[in-house]
Amino acid sequence: MASVCLISVLTTSQTHGIEVSDKAHKLAQDNIIVDTHIDVPYRLNQKWQDVTKATEGGDFDYPRAKQGGLNAPFMSIYIPASLDNSANSTKLADKLIDYMEALVGRAPDKFAIAKSVADVKQQFSKGLISLPLGMENGSPIQEDLANLHHFYDRGIRYITLAHSQSNHISDSSYDLRRQWKGLSPFGKELIVEMNKLGVMVDISHVSDAAFYQAIEISKTPVIASHSSLREFTPGFERNMDNDMIKALGKNGGVIQINFGSTFVTKRANAWSKKRSAEQKLIEEKFGKDSAQAKNFSAAFSEKNPLPYATLNSVLDHIDHVVELIGIDHVGIGSDYDGVGDSLPTDLKDVSTYPNLIQGLLNRGYSDQDIIKILNGNLLRVWQQNEDYAAKH
Missing domain, CATH: 3.20.20.140 (Metal-dependent hydrolases)
Known part of the structure; x- marks a missing residue:
């Protein structure tokens, strides 16, 4: 019984408002x-x-x-x-x-x-x-x-x-x-x-x-x-x-x-293509092993957050x-x-x-x-x- 309660509590904390029924949990288990x-x-x-x-x-x-x-x-x-x-x-x-x-x-x-x-x-x-x-x-x-x-x-x-x-x-x-x-x-x-x-x-x-x-x-x-x-x-x-x-x-x-979001929505896929294209330009300009190239992905994502797909x-x-x-x-x-x-x-x-x-x-x-x-x-x-x- 304790494990069932644990599953319920933990899942609720990750659902962003989705109400997961006992039936869904039962089908999963x-x-x-x-x-x-x-x-x-x-x-x-x-x-x-x-x-x-x-x-x-x-x-x-x-x-x-x-x-x-x-x-x-x-x-x-x-x-x-x-x-x-x-x-x-x-x-x-x-x-x-x-x-x-x-x-x-x-x-x-x-x-x-x-x-x-x-x-x-x-x-x-x-x-x-x-x-x-x-x-x-x-x-x-x-x-x-x-x-x-x-x-x-x-x-x-x-x-x-x-x-x-x-x-x-x-x-x-x-x-x-x-x-x-x-x-x-x-x-x-x-x-x-x-x-x-x-x-x-x-x-x-x-x-x-x-x-x-x-x-x-x-x-x-x-x-x-x-x-x-x-x-x-x-x-x-x-x-x-x-x-x-x-x-x-x-x-x-x-x-x-x-x-993966980039596999399931047009917006996220376009975001990924843009990031890849800009990464390639940076690598061509500064080299693949440069600090600019290594730090590019994180910097790009900070300025352009990924538009996540949803359930x-x-x-x-x-x-x-x-x-x-x-x-x-x-x-x-x-x-x-x-x-x-x-x-x-x-x-x-x-x-x-x-x-x-x-x-x-x-x-x-x-x-x-x-x-x-x-x-x-x-x-x-x-x-x-x-x-x-x-x-x-």
């Missing part, structure tokens, strides 16, 4: 919540913190996850594009997975590595937080399928084919060079092998051409682990347009909505996917610990999933539909990938 993109591993690589306990800063720790009902966060094994074509990308991937295994070793009563849908369900029944793993940027594969098998054995269950630059697998939505005009020959081969192993193909970050090629090649449903909709951010190719979302629906896949902004993205392709193809890919201080009001950390659930209730979503968004859609896709691999 009684169901698996899958979030397919949380950047804890790289955060710990930058600065070690014991997330088995409450931490200062960051968006994730055990107490806040329990408070919000989060129990199946995919830990992002994020590899910066600067390490592409370098053995250091593979070393970093192994190091970040080591961190997650150390986390479980430190607190086996709180966390467990999850390598299958069955693991997630079993660990949920024991009150543990599952830690499935996804690799953000396929750079560590190093054009060698043996590395794919290595990382599968270590627990990787999705691979984001590229990140902010074109790599040996795929063109990136951020990279104008388009060296492969979609996927590389190896990238096409990789998807076939990922299907055979049961590793989900993640099309977040890739170019539009790479997306269409990936869903044409993949024999299993793909995911967008942390993407939002171009409908609300015109010209932002990192997000998905309506035709892509329809194609994803036909593929049986799921788009996991990114919470309703995120709900609009979910609504739009449902209107286009139905309730079976949308979920949560928050990008907590990955988008800095750009998170929307009322969704500032992993304690706030009840706010999202309350917003869905307020918009008329049924309990069954909400559970599909929280876990059902992603677990279905993951299971379909497992089932295909078992046959092949």
Whole structure:
């Protein structure tokens, strides 16, 4: 009883006037919540913190996850594009997975590595937080399928084919060079092998051409682990347009909505583009390592505060996917610990999933539909990938 009271008090303090009902809290606590993109591993690589306990800063720790009902966060094994074509990308991937295994070793009563849908369900029944793993940027594969098998054995269950630059697998939505005009020959081969192993193909970050090629090649449903909709951010190719979302629906896949303000509203996206353009000018004038360049971002934000998105902004993205392709193809890919201080009001950390659930209730979503968004859609896709691999 005490823990229920604690949850209620703490959540109320973060809702900015949103009244979160007992029903929303109950839905959060009684169901698996899958979030397919949380950047804890790289955060710990930058600065070690014991997330088995409450931490200062960051968006994730055990107490806040329990408070919000989060129990199946995919830990992002994020590899910066600067390490592409370098053995250091593979070393970093192994190091970040080591961190997650150390986390479980430190607190086996709180966390467990999850390598299958069955693991997630079993660990949920024991009150543990599952830690499935996804690799953000396929750079560590190093054009060698043996590395794919290595990382599968270590627990990787999705691979984001590229990140902010074109790599040996795929063109990136951020990279104008388009060296492969979609996927590389190896990238096409990789998807076939990922299907055979049961590793989900993640099309977040890739170019539009790479997306269409990936869903044409993949024999299993793909995911967008942390993407939002171009409908609300015109010209932002990192997000998905309506035709892509329809194609994803036909593929049986799921788009996991990114919470970052710059992903979900036109105003915040324009703010981000302006900051990036001015940062580039400063770097060209004074050099990337200059004091002016290093201090620019903070100074810009002080003069031009980010126009934060809101909970309703995120709900609009979910609504739009449902209107286009139905309730079976949308979920949560928050990008907590990955988008800095750009998170929307009322969704500032992993304690706030009840706010999202309350917003869905307020918009008329049924309990069954909400559970599909929280876990059902992603677990279905993951299971379909497992089932295909078992046959092949």
